[in-house]
Amino acid sequence: MLQYDEDSRQRASPREQEAFLWVAAWDFQRTTPLRLVVDVDLECLGLLEERMFENSGRVGASGNQQWGLDVGAHQALWNPYTDLPMEWEKNDRGSHDSEDEIMVHIYSS
Numbered sequence: 166m167l168q169y170d171e172d173s174r175q176r177a178s179p180r181e182q183e184a185f186l187w188v189a190a191w192d193f194q195r196t197t198p199l200r201l202v203v204d205v206d207l208e209c210l211g212l213l214e215e216r217m218f219e220n221s222g223r224v225g226a227s228g229n230q231q232w233g234l235d236v237g238a239h240q241a242l243w244n245p246y247t248d249l250p251m252e253w254e255k256n257d258r259g260s261h262d263s264e265d266e267i268m269v270h271i272y273s274s
Contacts, residue, residue: 218246221255 177185216224239245 215253218249219253219255221253222257223255
């Protein structure tokens with residue numbers, strides 16, 4: 166960091182004082198750690214994932230690890246619920262055996 170004592174300041178011209186301030190400001194910008202920047206897209210995706218995968222009364226039956234299982238097991242038995250944050254596991258709802266059944270939907274036109 167630049168040092169600027171009182172005697173030097175008094176002897177310096179206004180232009181030299183301004184130049185010193187510019188250099189000091191630039192040095193501060195260069196050496197100060199970066200501030201955290203919020204990634205809005207990442208924050209929104211995190212909120213979406215929480216709503217999709219949390220186990221709570223708010224999300225109902227879909228919170229019983231049922232995401233996408235209405236059409237069968239995931240490819241290669243992939244489990245999207247592995248390694249989820251503990252705070253997404255609220256367990257504030259009861260479950261029913263019927264939630265574990267694979268339903269086959271037959272649509273007629």
